[in-house]
Amino acid sequence: MTNILEVRELATHFFTLDGVVRAVDGVSFDLARGETLGIVGESGCGKSVTALSILRLIPPETSRIVGGSVRFDGRDLAALSEAEMRAIRGHRIAMIFQEPMTSLNPVLTIGTQIAENVVRHTGVPWRAALDRAKEMLDLVKIADARRRIDEYPHQLSGGMRQRAMIAIALSCSPQVLIADEPTTALDVTIQAQILDLMLELKEKLDTAIIMITHDLGVIAETTQRVVVMYAGRKVEEAPVEALFAQPTHPYTRGLMRAVPRLDVDAEIAGRRPRLQEIPGIVPALNRPITGCAFAPRCDFATERCRAKAPPLVSTSADHAVACWETARVLEAA
Amino acid sequence: MTEQPSLEVRDLVKHFPIHSGLLQRRTGAVQAVDGVSFAIRRGETLGLVGESGCGKSTVGKTVLKLMDPTSGQILIGGADVTHLGPGAMWPHRRRIQTVFQDPYSSLNPRLTAGTIVGEPLENFDIARGAEKEERVAALFQRVGLRRDAMARFTHEFSGGQRQRLGIAKALSVNPDVIVADEPVSALDVSVQAQVLNLLIDLQDEYRLAYLFISHDLAVMRHISHRIAVMYLGRIVELTDKRTLFSTPLHPYTEALLAAAPIPDPVRKRRGRVILKGDVPSPAKPPSGCRFHTRCPYALPACSQDDPPLVEVAPGHHVACLRRPVGGDPVPLS
Numbered sequence: 302m303t304n305i306l307e308v309r310e311l312a313t314h315f316f317t318l319d320g321v322v323r324a325v326d327g328v329s330f331d332l333a334r335g336e337t338l339g340i341v342g343e344s345g346c347g348k349s350v351t352a353l354s355i356l357r358l359i360p361p362e363t364s365r366i367v368g369g370s371v372r373f374d375g376r377d378l379a380a381l382s383e384a385e386m387r388a389i390r391g392h393r394i395a396m397i398f399q400e401p402m403t404s405l406n407p408v409l410t411i412g413t414q415i416a417e418n419v420v421r422h423t424g425v426p427w428r429a430a431l432d433r434a435k436e437m438l439d440l441v442k443i444a445d446a447r448r449r450i451d452e453y454p455h456q457l458s459g460g461m462r463q464r465a466m467i468a469i470a471l472s473c474s475p476q477v478l479i480a481d482e483p484t485t486a487l488d489v490t491i492q493a494q495i496l497d498l499m500l501e502l503k504e505k506l507d508t509a510i511i512m513i514t515h516d517l518g519v520i521a522e523t524t525q526r527v528v529v530m531y532a533g534r535k536v537e538e539a540p541v542e543a544l545f546a547q548p549t550h551p552y553t554r555g556l557m558r559a560v561p562r563l564d565v566d567a568e569i570a571g572r573r574p575r576l577q578e579i580p581g582i583v584p585a586l587n588r589p590i591t592g593c594a595f596a597p598r599c600d601f602a603t604e605r606c607r608a609k610a611p612p613l614v615s616t617s618a619d620h621a622v623a624c625w626e627t628a629r630v631l632e633a634a
Numbered sequence: 635m636t637e638q639p640s641l642e643v644r645d646l647v648k649h650f651p652i653h654s655g656l657l658q659r660r661t662g663a664v665q666a667v668d669g670v671s672f673a674i675r676r677g678e679t680l681g682l683v684g685e686s687g688c689g690k691s692t693v694g695k696t697v698l699k700l701m702d703p704t705s706g707q708i709l710i711g712g713a714d715v716t717h718l719g720p721g722a723m724w725p726h727r728r729r730i731q732t733v734f735q736d737p738y739s740s741l742n743p744r745l746t747a748g749t750i751v752g753e754p755l756e757n758f759d760i761a762r763g764a765e766k767e768e769r770v771a772a773l774f775q776r777v778g779l780r781r782d783a784m785a786r787f788t789h790e791f792s793g794g795q796r797q798r799l800g801i802a803k804a805l806s807v808n809p810d811v812i813v814a815d816e817p818v819s820a821l822d823v824s825v826q827a828q829v830l831n832l833l834i835d836l837q838d839e840y841r842l843a844y845l846f847i848s849h850d851l852a853v854m855r856h857i858s859h860r861i862a863v864m865y866l867g868r869i870v871e872l873t874d875k876r877t878l879f880s881t882p883l884h885p886y887t888e889a890l891l892a893a894a895p896i897p898d899p900v901r902k903r904r905g906r907v908i909l910k911g912d913v914p915s916p917a918k919p920p921s922g923c924r925f926h927t928r929c930p931y932a933l934p935a936c937s938q939d940d941p942p943l944v945e946v947a948p949g950h951h952v953a954c955l956r957r958p959v960g961g962d963p964v965p966l967s
Contacts, residue, residue, distance in 0.1 A: 518894065521901075560823050562852055564898065576830055576856065579828075
């Protein structure tokens with residue numbers, strides 16, 4: 302399988318009154334054609350900024366990509382002009398966001414918003430683009446597409462708005478779809494509908510997906526490979542089954558044990574057991590972090606962890622982890 | 635001797651009138667809560683779960699008397715407070731406290747943390763001056779905050795620490811009941827675990843009754859003793875936690891459980907019931923059983939007969955025509 306997207310040592314910094322915030326601090330990963338890659342982490346870990354950096358959508362007044370490269374289909378995106386980049390956004394690489402109400406235009410109909418993307422990128426006549434819009438609404442299973450095409454975003458429910466967003470994103474058959482917390486704002490029964498729809502369309506259209514989420518359940522159910530991020534860095538990467546079978550970075554392990562489980566009886570002899578906490582809080586990113594960013598919260602941390610950031614090391618063919626103490630962590634089981 | 639429930643509601647109804655037209659005549663009502671009954675004992679957590687718009691937060695606000703119910707009764711420690719005005723309600727307010735979802739907007743940014751937590755002590759004439767300071771310091775320690783944090787302002791705290799402040803404030807007046815509306819939904823999982831553990835410890839220590847409102851079934855499974863599932867203003871199923879997860883009887887409960895993503899990639903893509911469509915508007919709830927429009931097992935009678943919540947097995951209450959008293963808990967088809 303060849304890679305459609307290769308991200309190398311990406312670093313995006315925000316320049317604020319409180320100092321330089323290293324939101325993304327040297328992140329690398331590949332995305333194969335037709336693959337679903339998950340990026341998981343907590344608030345502020347840099348997962349969304351990574352996505353926005355790929356599309357060069359970070360606010361230029363306050364932030365800059367200070368290092369690394371993004372290669373899409375063999376081309377270096379950083380070297381493209383803004384006009385060339387616009388031809389890629391929404392056409393070859395599309396994105397859907399968490400909040401469909403704020404990312405759809407409230408004064409344009411759903412049909413117009415799909416058709417304008419089609420016209421912009423393929424140059425077909427407006428009538429043909431509207432036909433395509435109707436086809437897309439059918440594809441994302443919005444019932445009664447002929448009527449919905451003339452409706453405005455406020456007339457649709459939250460789930461339908463997200464379907465409309467997906468219709469816009471996929472209208473030009475992109476090779477990569479970046480989905481940033483696409484179901485976080487939705488109710489659980491609607492979330493199930495949208496996740497199923499995304500997986501079905503991915504198969505049908507052979508689009509690669511980057512699924513960005515904080516939800517390990519969504520990761521487990523939708524992705525093939527996972528990147529775990531912490532404080533702007535990648536701490537672990539593995540195929541999804543391997544990650545859940547043997548989480549290796551202490552942070553990944555901590556996350557998995559901290560989540561209350563729906564599928565496990567949470568009572569031992571009539572008492573509610575304690576969830577395993579990760580002590581402390583995430584570090585502030587506006588000061589340089591020496592050593593491993595997770596060291597202050599880690600049970601396994603040593604002097605070396607506090608002094609020097611661990612490199613990413615392969616523990617097997619496709620499992621990599623950035624931790625000095627992997628041997629001890631694995632022993633602790 | 636049987637103890638009075640700490641909190642009881644009987645047939646609680648809360649309708650919000652809809653006014654429209656030139657004369658702003660009352661043209662209908664949003665039936666946010668439509669006949670809800672439950673009781674919570676000392677030391678017990680009742681989880682109230684459901685999707686957006688099901689009325690779970692309205693139940694919380696109504697039992698706190700932040701809004702008056704349209705009809706029904708609210709009893710705190712056996713005392714009927716339904717019709718008490720602000721003055722007469724005052725002594726009862728001490729017994730029922732709340733923890734809000736958003737620790738950012740629910741704490742006054744101009745007051746120090748110590749002042750915020752100490753305010754209820756003064757309001758209820760429990761302690762002043764040095765004694766108040768001592769009590770506040772003890773509360774800080776109890777919820778895991780340092781004593782020197784009392785002089786800081788809320789913006790200096792992380793989300794998890796703010797939620798600890800909210801909990802300390804609620805605890806300060808020694809309440810019997812705490813209404814917690816999505817208290818961990820805004821927190822990252824590693825911090826969520828810390829706050830859930832704290833809530834469980836405090837409950838066991840002070841025998842608090844919790845009305846725990848959440849959309850997150852995994853959190854519910856962890857913290858609740860009994861769970862009530864709400865749909866469009868009604869409780870459709872109410873039973874102890876173990877029974878709810880092992881033998882859900884209402885089709886909506888079954889669908890909710892099936893829709894929640896499980897953090898276990900080996901179990902992904904199981905055949906699950908995915909509910910079609912969206913939740914109908916509570917301003918125009920469907921006739922008969924409110925769930926029949928989305929129910930995969932609905933019979934013709936379900937669109938006419940409104941099933942009451944009945945105890946079909948000891949302690950297991952279900953509102954479904956297909957789940958008669960003493961019926962076999964076999965899967966429906």
